Amino acid sequence: MTDKISEEIHQPNENNQQKEEEIILLENKENDIQKEEIIFGNDGKYILDGTLCGVGSHLRKLGVDAVYSNEYSDAYILYLARNEDRMIITKSTKLLQRIRQQEEKLENYKKKIKILGDKALVESLVQQRLMKPKTEEEIEEERQELIEIVQEEEQQKYKYYIVKSIGKYDQLKEVVNEFKIIFKKENIFARCFSCNGQVIEVKKEDIEHLVFEKTYLNTDKFTQCQSCNQGELYIDSN
Structure with missing residues (x-):
């Protein structure tokens, strides 16, 4: 009417x-x-739908703040996008x-x-x-x-981008180019693979009880997630 x-x-x-x-x-x-x-790039905040989890995983490895899960409902994606001011990256018509x-x-x-x-x-x-x-x-x-x-x-308008490519690596290339995300060595693995939390360097003696003795003796740098319940531990192999 x-x-x-x-x-x-x-x-x-x-x-x-x-x-x-x-x-x-x-x-x-x-x-x-x-x-x-709107600021995007490496400092942007993104949320990807369940069809783009592979893209989200690679973004997270680059140290980008990217949340995703194939268990997220559309309503929950919209909720997070609005409440955390995230750019929605999607291929979902629904x-x-x-x-x-x-x-x-x-x-x-x-x-x-x-x-x-x-x-x-x-x-x-x-x-x-x-x-x-x-x-x-x-x-x-x-x-x-x-x-x-x-x-x-x-x-609080939704910000969203519709991915056009087919195939994980083509989709990743499209997203990286669209949002001008660049490779920064210092940002690699700066995000927890499990929960997207910040990963920071921790004192070696503080995590001695969490690693094998040989690993402890042969490694100088350890980083740990500050957000997830498991306190995910990462070992610098360099």
Whole structure:
């Protein structure tokens, strides 16, 4: 019904001037968000769907903050992407459909805000029984609520990239080139293979009880994950 209503032709009146200005400000804010520079590269934060776990594994070995699992549901991927401000990398049509449904819902909210801001149009729609009768206070309250929702949603828009290549290594090459991820020797294995946590160097004597005696005697550098429950230990073979 929103699409049908939004097609109504109407002329703005002076009483709606302030409301129209608010809509313009809202749209300008959206443009500012779209133009905002997003940092990717080696310092970016990524989440990959279950079909791209192989790509995620290689990114993690490069020291990139990449989370992935073939057990993640689409809803959980969207949750992590929004709450941790991650770029979604995907080939999943179902996941893309969910993202675009959210985008469409947001556009419908914007249409309704414009409709509620036009008193003459609202009266016309009520007369045509396309809208339930409401007081001016109720209409304005609903409009303000929608404006707040749109502003909040715009601040948390999903960022996503659709992988086009087929085959793990071609996909990895595409992602690395797209996000300008480069090889840095100091970053190699800086992320835990198991949990994506930060891996840091630890004192040799602190992990003596965790390794074989021969390994302990023949190795000078050990690193350990600071996040996962296992405290994953890594041995420098250089």
